[in-house]
Amino acid sequence: xxxxxxxxxxxxxxxxxxxxxxxxxxxxxxxxxxxxxxxxxxxxxxxxxxxxxxxxxxxxxxxxxxxxxxxxxxxxxxxxxxxxxxxxxxxxxxxxxxxxxxxxxxxxxxxxxxxxxxxxxxxxxxxxxxxxxxxxxxxxxxxxxxxxxxxxxxxxxxxxxxxxxxxxxxxxxxxxxxxxxxxxxxxxxxxxxxxxxxxxxxxxxxxxxxxxxxxxxxxxxxxxxxxxxxxxxxxxxxxxxxxxxxxxxxxxxxxxxxxxxxxxxxxxxxxxxxxxxxxxxxxxxxxxxxxxxxxxxxxxxxxxxxxxxxxxxxxxxxxxxxxxxxxxxxxxxxxxxxxxxxxxxxxxxxxxxxxxxxxxxxxxxxxxxxxxxxxxxxxxxxxxxxxxxxxxxxxxxxxxxxxxxxxxxxxxxxxxxxxxxxxxxxxxxxxxxxxxxxxxxxxxxxxxxxxxxxxxxxxxxxxxxxxxxxxxxxxxxxxxxxxxxxxxxxxxxxxxxxxxxxxxxxxxxxxxxxxxxxxxxxxxxxxxxxxxxxxxxxxxxxxxxxxxxxxxxxxxxxxxxxxxxxxxxxxxxxxx
Numbered sequence: 001x002x003x004x005x006x007x008x009x010x011x012x013x014x015x016x017x018x019x020x021x022x023x024x025x026x027x028x029x030x031x032x033x034x035x036x037x038x039x040x041x042x043x044x045x046x047x048x049x050x051x052x053x054x055x056x057x058x059x060x061x062x063x064x065x066x067x068x069x070x071x072x073x074x075x076x077x078x079x080x081x082x083x084x085x086x087x088x089x090x091x092x093x094x095x096x097x098x099x100x101x102x103x104x105x106x107x108x109x110x111x112x113x114x115x116x117x118x119x120x121x122x123x124x125x126x127x128x129x130x131x132x133x134x135x136x137x138x139x140x141x142x143x144x145x146x147x148x149x150x151x152x153x154x155x156x157x158x159x160x161x162x163x164x165x166x167x168x169x170x171x172x173x174x175x176x177x178x179x180x181x182x183x184x185x186x187x188x189x190x191x192x193x194x195x196x197x198x199x200x201x202x203x204x205x206x207x208x209x210x211x212x213x214x215x216x217x218x219x220x221x222x223x224x225x226x227x228x229x230x231x232x233x234x235x236x237x238x239x240x241x242x243x244x245x246x247x248x249x250x251x252x253x254x255x256x257x258x259x260x261x262x263x264x265x266x267x268x269x270x271x272x273x274x275x276x277x278x279x280x281x282x283x284x285x286x287x288x289x290x291x292x293x294x295x296x297x298x299x300x301x302x303x304x305x306x307x308x309x310x311x312x313x314x315x316x317x318x319x320x321x322x323x324x325x326x327x328x329x330x331x332x333x334x335x336x337x338x339x340x341x342x343x344x345x346x347x348x349x350x351x352x353x354x355x356x357x358x359x360x361x362x363x364x365x366x367x368x369x370x371x372x373x374x375x376x377x378x379x380x381x382x383x384x385x386x387x388x389x390x391x392x393x394x395x396x397x398x399x400x401x402x403x404x405x406x407x408x409x410x411x412x413x414x415x416x417x418x419x420x421x422x423x424x425x426x427x428x429x430x431x432x433x434x435x436x437x438x439x440x441x442x443x444x445x446x447x448x449x450x451x452x453x454x455x456x457x458x459x460x461x462x463x464x465x466x467x468x469x470x471x472x473x474x475x476x477x478x479x480x481x482x483x484x485x486x487x488x489x490x491x492x493x494x495x496x497x498x499x500x501x502x503x504x505x506x507x508x509x510x511x512x513x514x515x516x517x518x519x520x521x522x523x524x525x526x527x528x529x530x531x532x533x534x535x536x537x538x539x540x541x542x543x544x545x546x547x548x549x550x551x552x553x554x555x556x557x558x559x560x561x562x563x564x565x566x567x568x569x570x571x572x573x574x575x576x
Contacts, residue, residue, distance in 0.1 A: 050246070050249045050250060051077075051081070051250065053246065053249065054077075054242050054243065054245070054246035054249060054250055055073070055074060055077055055242055057242050057245050057246060059112075059114050059238070059241055059242070059245075060112040060113055060114045061112045061114055061184045063184075063185060063209075063238065064209055064211070065211070066211060068211060068214070068215055069211040069235070072211070072214070072232075072235035073235045073238050073239050073242075074239075075235070076232065076235045076236040076238075076239035076240075077239040077242065077243065079236075079239075080236070080239055080240060080243060081243060081250065087124065088120075088243070088252070089252065089253070090124065091120050091124040091125055092120075092244075092247070092252060092253070092255050093253075093255075094124065094125045094126060095119070095120065095125040095255060096255055096256055096257065096259050096260055097163075097260040098119075098125060098127075098138065098163050098167075099116055099117075099125070099255060099257055100257030100258065100260075100262075101163075101164065101167065101262055102115075102116035102119070102167050103116045103257070105167050105168060105171055106171055109171045109172075109175060111171060111174065111175060111178075112184065114241045115171075115174060117237070117240055117241045117244050118139075118170075118188070118191075118237060119138045119139060120240050120244070121233070121236050121237055121240055122138070122139060122140045123137065123138050123139070123140055125138055126138065127161050127162075127163045127293040128161055128293050136158060136160040136161060137158075137160040137161045137162070137163070137166050138163045138166060138167070139160070139166045139167065139169065139170040141160040141166065141169065141170075143160075145173065146159070146160045146166075146169065148173075149168075149169035149170075149172050149173055150165070150168075150169055151165065151166055151169050154296075154301065155296065155297070155337070155397060156295070156296060156297060156299065156300065156301040156302075156306075157294050157295050157296055157301060157306060158294055158296055159294050160294075161293045161294045162292075162293070162294035162307075162309075163293075164263070164265075164309060165294075165307075173191070174187055174188075174191060177190045177191060177195060180195060180199075181195075181198065181199075181202070182208075183208065183209045183210070185209045185210035185211065185234050186198055186202065186207075186209060186210050186213070188210070188233065188234050188237055189210050189213070189226070189230055189233065189234055192229065192230050192233040192234075193226060193227070193229075193230040193233075197224075197226070197230075198213075198226075200224050201213055201217070201220060201224055201225070201226055204219075204220045204221075204224055205217075205219060205220060210234045211234075213226070214226070214231050214234075217231065261311065261312050263291060263309040263310055263311055263312070264309070264310055264311070264312055264314070264315065265307050265308070265309055266307065266308045266309075266310060266315075266318045266322075267305045267306075267307055268300055268305065268306055268307070268308050268322065268325070269300070269305065269322070269325060270300055270301060270302050270303055270304065270305075270306075271299060271300060271302055271327045271328050271333075272299070272300040272325050272326070272327060272328070273298065273299060273326045273327060273328040273329075273332060274288065274292075274295060274298045274299060274300060274308075275288075275298045276326035277308070277321055277325075277326070280317065280320075280321045280326075281310070281314055281317050281318070281321070282317075285298065291308075291309050291310055291311070292308055292309055297336040297337060298328075298332075298336050299328040299332070299333050299336050302393070302397065303393075330360040330361075330362050333360040333397065334358055334359070334360050337358040337360075337397060358397055358398065358399060358400065359373075359374070359397070359398045359400055360397055360398075361392045361393060361397070361398060365392055366392060367381055367382055367392065370398060374400055376400065376401050377401075380401050381398070381400070381401060384399055384401055385398055385399055439479050439480065439481060439482065440455075440479070440480045440482055441478070441479050441480075442478045442479075442480060451480070453547070453549065455482055455483075457482070457483050459538065459542075459548075460542075461483045462480065462482075462483070465480075465481045465482065465483050466480050466481055525572065525573050526570060526571075526572055527544070527570075527571045527572075527573055528568050528569070528570060528571075529544075529568070529569045529570075529571050530566065530567070530568055531563050531564065531565055531566060531567040531568070531569065532565060533565045535563065535565070536563070537551055537552065537557075537563065540569065540571070544571050544573055545573075546571060546572070546573065550572070551569060551571060554569075554570050554571065554572060555569050555570055
């Protein structure tokens with residue numbers, strides 16, 4: 001309610017705090033932010049006149065918007081403008097360095113310049129943003145997609161973090177998606193979810209634009225349906241564009257697209273010590289790297305040209321440096337690589353089993369010589385570096401096998417070693433083996449409910465015996481431990497229950513692993529239960545201490561029936 005109440009008045013949120021260009025601070029996990037929007041009810045939200053004007057602002061892309069679309073966009077507008085106002089101010093401030101350039105790129109490609117606002121909801125315009133899935137940079141390219149659009153991803157540099165080059169890659173990818181789907185809203189959805197996912201969803205619904213697809217999403221099979229993130233992604237983008245085109249009216253500082261001139265690109269040779277270059281230019285390393293976030297280490301790649309981006313006015317200094325460039329020594333390169341991989345360069349080879357160690361090739365080095373130096377098999381050294389030839393070039397970086405790599409190549413024990421181990425084992429008194437619980441291999445169609453009923457145990461007992469947390473944890477082929485007392489129902493011998501009057505009143509009865517007694521329609525007290533958010537048939541059965549199968553039977557349902565919040569179920573509870 002606080003969010004909805006805030007919408008009725010015009011607010012002036014605080015100005016954005018200062019930040020460094022590469023700061024990860026204030027960068028949300030944007031996937032989580034998108035999911036957070038949720039089904040906010042905005043029907044009763046009273047927007048200010050400025051907000052209404054912003055929502056009605058036409059865009060450079062023509063969208064076919066129905067009531068469903070307008071409501072979705074309004075929901076995202078409210079979410080961004082109020083709930084994430086402080087983050088939005090950070091993103092706007094950060095974008096000043098890049099957004100003017102991005103608009104020029106899209107215009108040069110004959111594409112809508114509003115697409116330059118997409119990084120606000122992708123990365124907050126942070127060039128080093130990295131998602132949990134591994135998407136990287138302002139445009140959040142995955143590694144393989146980045147490579148398809150000319151963005152190298154190596155030990156030395158990751159061009160997905162190059163905002164200048166990646167913008168051209170994003171323009172090419174978005175143009176390809178638009179050509180494929182013939183609609184910008186579907187192209188944007190495919191940018192988020194993948195072209196295969198959107199293609200299958202369109203084929204299943206006949207939708208011609210995103211909002212048609214979103215309205216028909218529930219008609220698709222579960223595996224084809226769009227995830228909430230994608231359903232909210234396109235309206236989130238449109239809402240962001242409307243905010244960006246009305247910044248001052250909505251109380252934001254305008255984005256000055258001219259405050260940062262487009263940087264000048266300089267081509268540099270292999271193996272340049274970039275820290276030495278920064279020092280020559282009078283920059284500290286952090287400032288130099290803020291202009292060149294695509295370099296993963298402080299050394300340029302050992303082959304081919306790479307590019308450095310610098311503010312205008314450094315051309316003469318760069319030319320002077322490149323006339324006599326400082327090349328990285330083997331020691332400096334090893335230290336830079338060790339810093340990247342998290343290995344202490346002073347600790348030496350093999351200090352961390354799961355970290356990669358490196359060797360920088362010097363003149364005269366060969367694979368056999370390097371293998372002898374580090375006492376590793378030469379064929380393994382060549383294998384992990386995917387080398388067929390033994391020729392090496394000075395400055396080349398060689399990955400060294402980890403202890404785990406070496407262990408995996410150890411020869412199998414000989415027959416004599418096996419015999420000696422067996423003789424030694426016979427001389428040792430075997431430890432007593434605890435009696436194993438009966439086991440069951442999960443088959444197609446099995447559920448915890450059906451197995452509990454089959455083996456005359458409770459669902460709770462099955463969960464506890466297998467360290468499972470929920471009923472949906474079964475997988476075909478999984479081996480389940482059955483509680484020791486478990487036996488198929490048809491083989492179990494039921495002892496007659498003692499009369500209630502003979503049970504001790506001083507101590508509660510010990511909880512059994514068998515299902516609780518279940519009432520029937522004839523003798524039980526009928527209760528109407530209203531399904532709440534998060535309820536399942538299983539959780540409701542546990543709440544009332546009845547069988548989930550009976551709940552299904554009482555309500556003319558089967559095991560495939562679904563329930564949703566607000567549904568009413570009849571439950572018959574045994575009378576005390």
